Amino acid sequence: MMSDDASALSTAQRLRQEIENDIAAGLLIPGERLDEVSLANRFQVSRTPIREALQQLAMAGMVEIRPRRGAVVASLTPERLYEMFEVMAELEAMCCRLAARRLGPSDALALERAHRSCEAVRHDHDAYYRANEVFHQAIYAASGNTFLAEQARLLQRRLQPYRRLQLRVRNRVQNSFSEHERILAALMAGEGEEAAGIMRPHVQVQGERFSDLIASLKLLGAA
Amino acid sequence: MMSDDASALSTAQRLRQEIENDIAAGLLIPGERLDEVSLANRFQVSRTPIREALQQLAMAGMVEIRPRRGAVVASLTPERLYEMFEVMAELEAMCCRLAARRLGPSDALALERAHRSCEAVRHDHDAYYRANEVFHQAIYAASGNTFLAEQARLLQRRLQPYRRLQLRVRNRVQNSFSEHERILAALMAGEGEEAAGIMRPHVQVQGERFSDLIASLKLLGAA
DNA sequence: GAACACTTCCTTGTATACAAGAATGATGAG
């Protein structure tokens, strides 16, 4: 009556989220087989809603369904990964440009808080990884374009298993944090192009960072 | 043996494409109810694969599934539509920037051919609409980033029902064509930023064009 | 005459049964 609950989820959607989380968290490795019966047993449902969830994940690009041959966690080639990071960098740069123009007081506050959270945990890789995610999401939201924010969030999630390993590289956290600082300053100053210009290489993997990524890819494959 | 057929589609995927086509073509109006039994009868299958197709379409943002209350063709608010066009413009601008750098001979040929097709049919709105689509897709492909191309294609498809009506506006075809010409020239000259700068407003709807779009939205609702 | 409640019907959600296509292992030939 007061607020019609838009968070009402069908079973298939809940199942999708659960499986998606496992993929993002690295519990399900790229290339791993997703057996319908096992999943059904695990979640105590029949195969029907499991299949519906898998179809959703296939559209999201997180699993690959080979007809009559089952579903596997989608595995990305180095080329494709590079392409996705290229797009991610541009989406986030766009968020910066828009955010600088449209930044409201509450957005600014959220950004600063997220940034301080990053600072607080910058010696703990895993914690920094999570705080970093929140900081970037704050920028998406600040863009004022909810569709853009959703798309960025989606792609971020899709790249999560790969990004995760990447931060372990030496000094990456320190560099990441100081880049955040510059981005934040530019946004507050309303310098959208400036912020976008820092964001792009901050996100994109190229040169030696790309090599590092490929290395972690191989680690993933070996697991 | 020679080429493993990646085009092998499951039934659910075929059904999704069919329904998606109907939505894009405007046969299914935003807000319209998608009855599982009717669809099942129409395609001569049971409800199971229909439901799988609907779940896919929900992930693609083309239908909305309200739990226990059925699926409807997704209807976009003017705000959301504006947001989506804003992102579309940026994606296409990005394609331009990349294409100018990476343009190969076959890409250039495809672009010129698509452009000449547009010219040939520029007095027929519907034919121009289709040729226009091909021209833009040629640019996506020329970006050399297949992921970007796919995303652009996806969003283009999602906006199709709205874009379609939009071209009917007076002089829009003529303006569109001359913008194409300038984009093409910039791309061939390797001027990525130049091409991107023309592409952005070419795609984005703003000012009076946005009003036109809202007007067609209302037409759509009345049908 | 209008509003509310109750009942009925219709649609969606889920499980299960069955069909049919891969994968696997065994058996035989080279």
Add this chain to the structure above:
DNA sequence: CTCATCATTCTTGTATACAAGGAAGTGTTC
């Protein structure tokens, strides 16, 4: 000993039956 072919088994794909939650229509009451 290796490779190919065939049978068996396992998994996916689809239909259908049943359950359960909305929607709509009817009747009653104020």
